[in-house]
Amino acid sequence: MGEKIKSSREELKVQKREHILEAALRIFAKMGYNQSKISAIAKEAGVADGTIYIYFKKKEDILIAIFEEKMTLFNTILESDICKESSAISQLKQFIKTHLSVLCENHYLANLFTVELRQSTRFIKNYSNIKFREYLAVLKGIIVEGQNQKIFRDDLNISLLWKMIFGILDQISLFWVLKKSKQTQEEIEQVVNEINHFITNGIMTKEV
Amino acid sequence: MGEKIKSSREELKVQKREHILEAALRIFAKMGYNQSKISAIAKEAGVADGTIYIYFKKKEDILIAIFEEKMTLFNTILESDICKESSAISQLKQFIKTHLSVLCENHYLANLFTVELRQSTRFIKNYSNIKFREYLAVLKGIIVEGQNQKIFRDDLNISLLWKMIFGILDQISLFWVLKKSKQTQEEIEQVVNEINHFITNGIMTKEV
Amino acid sequence: MGEKIKSSREELKVQKREHILEAALRIFAKMGYNQSKISAIAKEAGVADGTIYIYFKKKEDILIAIFEEKMTLFNTILESDICKESSAISQLKQFIKTHLSVLCENHYLANLFTVELRQSTRFIKNYSNIKFREYLAVLKGIIVEGQNQKIFRDDLNISLLWKMIFGILDQISLFWVLKKSKQTQEEIEQVVNEINHFITNGIMTKEV
Amino acid sequence: MGEKIKSSREELKVQKREHILEAALRIFAKMGYNQSKISAIAKEAGVADGTIYIYFKKKEDILIAIFEEKMTLFNTILESDICKESSAISQLKQFIKTHLSVLCENHYLANLFTVELRQSTRFIKNYSNIKFREYLAVLKGIIVEGQNQKIFRDDLNISLLWKMIFGILDQISLFWVLKKSKQTQEEIEQVVNEINHFITNGIMTKEV
DNA sequence: TATGAATGAGTTTTCATTCAT
DNA sequence: AATGAATGAAAACTCATTCAT
Numbered sequence: 001m002g003e004k005i006k007s008s009r010e011e012l013k014v015q016k017r018e019h020i021l022e023a024a025l026r027i028f029a030k031m032g033y034n035q036s037k038i039s040a041i042a043k044e045a046g047v048a049d050g051t052i053y054i055y056f057k058k059k060e061d062i063l064i065a066i067f068e069e070k071m072t073l074f075n076t077i078l079e080s081d082i083c084k085e086s087s088a089i090s091q092l093k094q095f096i097k098t099h100l101s102v103l104c105e106n107h108y109l110a111n112l113f114t115v116e117l118r119q120s121t122r123f124i125k126n127y128s129n130i131k132f133r134e135y136l137a138v139l140k141g142i143i144v145e146g147q148n149q150k151i152f153r154d155d156l157n158i159s160l161l162w163k164m165i166f167g168i169l170d171q172i173s174l175f176w177v178l179k180k181s182k183q184t185q186e187e188i189e190q191v192v193n194e195i196n197h198f199i200t201n202g203i204m205t206k207e208v
Numbered sequence: 209m210g211e212k213i214k215s216s217r218e219e220l221k222v223q224k225r226e227h228i229l230e231a232a233l234r235i236f237a238k239m240g241y242n243q244s245k246i247s248a249i250a251k252e253a254g255v256a257d258g259t260i261y262i263y264f265k266k267k268e269d270i271l272i273a274i275f276e277e278k279m280t281l282f283n284t285i286l287e288s289d290i291c292k293e294s295s296a297i298s299q300l301k302q303f304i305k306t307h308l309s310v311l312c313e314n315h316y317l318a319n320l321f322t323v324e325l326r327q328s329t330r331f332i333k334n335y336s337n338i339k340f341r342e343y344l345a346v347l348k349g350i351i352v353e354g355q356n357q358k359i360f361r362d363d364l365n366i367s368l369l370w371k372m373i374f375g376i377l378d379q380i381s382l383f384w385v386l387k388k389s390k391q392t393q394e395e396i397e398q399v400v401n402e403i404n405h406f407i408t409n410g411i412m413t414k415e416v
Numbered sequence: 417m418g419e420k421i422k423s424s425r426e427e428l429k430v431q432k433r434e435h436i437l438e439a440a441l442r443i444f445a446k447m448g449y450n451q452s453k454i455s456a457i458a459k460e461a462g463v464a465d466g467t468i469y470i471y472f473k474k475k476e477d478i479l480i481a482i483f484e485e486k487m488t489l490f491n492t493i494l495e496s497d498i499c500k501e502s503s504a505i506s507q508l509k510q511f512i513k514t515h516l517s518v519l520c521e522n523h524y525l526a527n528l529f530t531v532e533l534r535q536s537t538r539f540i541k542n543y544s545n546i547k548f549r550e551y552l553a554v555l556k557g558i559i560v561e562g563q564n565q566k567i568f569r570d571d572l573n574i575s576l577l578w579k580m581i582f583g584i585l586d587q588i589s590l591f592w593v594l595k596k597s598k599q600t601q602e603e604i605e606q607v608v609n610e611i612n613h614f615i616t617n618g619i620m621t622k623e624v
Numbered sequence: 625m626g627e628k629i630k631s632s633r634e635e636l637k638v639q640k641r642e643h644i645l646e647a648a649l650r651i652f653a654k655m656g657y658n659q660s661k662i663s664a665i666a667k668e669a670g671v672a673d674g675t676i677y678i679y680f681k682k683k684e685d686i687l688i689a690i691f692e693e694k695m696t697l698f699n700t701i702l703e704s705d706i707c708k709e710s711s712a713i714s715q716l717k718q719f720i721k722t723h724l725s726v727l728c729e730n731h732y733l734a735n736l737f738t739v740e741l742r743q744s745t746r747f748i749k750n751y752s753n754i755k756f757r758e759y760l761a762v763l764k765g766i767i768v769e770g771q772n773q774k775i776f777r778d779d780l781n782i783s784l785l786w787k788m789i790f791g792i793l794d795q796i797s798l799f800w801v802l803k804k805s806k807q808t809q810e811e812i813e814q815v816v817n818e819i820n821h822f823i824t825n826g827i828m829t830k831e832v
Numbered sequence: 833t834a835t836g837a838a839t840g841a842g843t844t845t846t847c848a849t850t851c852a853t
Numbered sequence: 854a855a856t857g858a859a860t861g862a863a864a865a866c867t868c869a870t871t872c873a874t
């Protein structure tokens with residue numbers, strides 16, 4: 001019984017923590033990390049300023065926690081979507097599609113990933129970025145798989161390639177964030193196809 | 209005579225302004241924009257804090273002024289390098305090479321372009337980016353030229369393509385900025401070739 | 417119980433606000449409004465600089481808050497003193513006496529009313545002066561009452577008259593503030609009589 | 625010849641000084657003394673910031689100089705107007721009229737006298753106010769003259785009386801300054817008559 | 833655990849005044 | 854004498870973080 005109460009209490013804590021993170025995500029997206037005041041986040045979450053510090057040690061920890069949490073979710077979705085596909089070529093396409101769809105669905109998150117995260121210098125430079133490495137592992141896995149399947153060229157510089165692909169997706173997402181209007185499902189589909197075609201075949205005309 | 213004195217005075221002002229911008233660029237690179245104190249910039253420039261405000265109205269204006277100035281230079285170099293090449297294919301390669309070389313040469317500038325500028329809400333959201341549009345015009349020009357020369361596919365979505373290419377170059381530069389070690393000329397050459405190959409031909413193996 | 421705690425907390429806030437206002441009044445009197453630093457007020461009140469800003473948004477708000485508070489008290493005393501008198505002639509005399517006595521008693525307040533308030537552009541130009549209007553209403557009431565009682569002339573220009581009477585009292589108070597030495601009860605009595613005589617009968621010799 | 629050149633040079637200096645004072649008066653009236661920047665005065669006067677300091681040692685000296693200059697002029701007009709009248713009763717009326725007319729004519733000056741001068745605490749408290757004493761001497765002279773002529777009561781407390789009369793005129797002027805609209809000649813005449821009646825006869829009905 | 837009042841270090845910006853030209 | 858660029862002290866105000874209740 002004591003256990004149950006305790007676990008229910010802990011569950012409440014987890015929920016409140018989640019609640020604060022969601023509030024912070026909205027405030028960060030609206031104001032930018034540096035302009036976001038703890039008091040604004042507290043108000044948005046409906047708690048007192050001090051309460052924030054029961055759940056997070058420093059302001060930056062909120063940013064990191066959101067990233068951790070969201071990136072975990074992001075990776076989960078990504079992996080689950082990818083494993084449905086067997087050929088590397090369709091996996092890659094799915095990777096592109098999931099990346100863009102999820103961020104398009106969640107504007108706050110897209111803003112965080114493409115804009116805010118670069119603002120926390122310490123974050124970019126010093127934070128040992130396990131979750132981002134997991135994201136990359138998925139991408140790298142697809143590439144290597146494609147090479148094994150003899151679909152992708154053997155001479156690809158993988159560490160260069162993932163940067164290029166991530167750069168492409170990040171830039172498109174950034175554009176959508178700044179544009180602010182949401183894309184339709186068809187528009188996303190179309191863009192995914194074009195990106196996919198670009199990545200696989202490049203821009204040159206087919207030589208005879 | 210009055211004219212000469214006046215123009216010499218104005219010239220001094222221009223020089224001092226330049227001096228402050230260079231100092232600010234170094235401080236921004238070292239500390240990040242938000243952590244850079246006006247007093248640190250003033251000290252680096254060897255002037256009083258108040259002097260900064262003779263040349264710039266607000267701190268953010270310094271950031272934007274550096275961008276304007278450097279981007280102008282950047283575009284000049286870019287255009288001059290491009291016009292030496294006649295075929296769109298070699299122009300594109302040159303575009304990649306110049307972009308990466310210049311930023312690799314100038315670490316401070318690369319940091320500003322890839323990291324600091326995204327910190328300025330005003331810059332990224334409200335600033336109608338004339339210099340950046342000029343940069344894009346060059347890139348778009350190359351693409352269209354390539355299409356006219358029947359080298360590049362006719363069905364390319366240009367506004368998507370430039371984002372992808374810019375995304376690639378931006379991401380590679382960002383990586384180099386964070387890595388901090390400078391690339392050798394050979395390494396750059398190698399990366400340029402690989403990026404160029406990727407953009408033109410994609411990642412798939414040649415089908416028979 | 418929650419209520420009680422809350423109300424006790426709120427009571428403490430009210431007290432501290434009061435405490436800051438009293439401290440500010442002393443500092444304003446010593447240094448003048450413009451020369452009074454927030455840090456000096458905070459020190460005088462025994463709180464941190466930032467604490468001031470929990471209670472007042474801007475420095476000028478402190479000035480206005482003191483005025484509001486003190487003027488309310490001032491009006492209360494005035495009305496209570498006046499209503500003891502039945503004839504307009506004795507009411508007027510009491511009005512003069514109370515005005516001068518209260519300000520003579522409270523040097524800080526006199527300084528605020530006669531000197532500091534004129535320093536606040538916002539106060540003097542934009543502030544719709546409810547408390548001052550209440551003060552005037554009392555004065556106007558006495559005049560009209562005197563007219564009804566056929567004691568005061570019927571052809572008096574009331575809006576001119578209150579300015580004259582207020583001008584007289586303000587000027588005498590200003591003189592005492594600048595003089596710094598306190599008046600004795602007898603001196604005040606004497607001055608009140610003379611002012612009263614002046615206002616009621618003017619300066620001319622009685623004509624036969 | 626040397627003399628002439630020198631005197632012409634000195635005359636130019638005097639003119640430029642005057643020019644700066646007029647500019648400062650306008651700026652002080654528009655912005656208030658504390659909000660008036662030296663650079664704004666310099667711009668209004670069409671000179672460089674530094675030039676101001678050739679003519680005045682400190683910012684406050686400009687305020688004092690304006691006061692000296694304008695008060696001298698004010699006194700001159702006052703005396704010249706007064707000496708035309710022979711009876712103390714008409715001199716007093718003329719005093720009231722000149723005071724109000726001049727300040728009504730010159731809004732900037734009225735603002736300076738009624739609002740700005742009280743802002744410079746040092747000015748009010750420490751400045752040995754010769755010009756103001758001259759102004760008072762005129763007023764006192766009229767009162768004493770009236771007593772000699774047996775027109776004004778013998779038991780008047782002169783040092784109290786001048787404060788009352790000055791307080792009245794100052795308050796009416798202040799009201800006009802804040803009101804901002806200019807009075808017509810008829811309105812002034814009317815007010816002068818009413819003030820005069822008040823000062824001479826008070827507010828009571830004539831007893832039989 | 834939750835609160836929110838209190839803290840005070842920290843930073844941008846202003847502006848009277850100076851002084852080399 | 855005139856200029857106006859340079860100075861740098863000064864001060865209002867902010868806000869992440871703490872801690873008594």
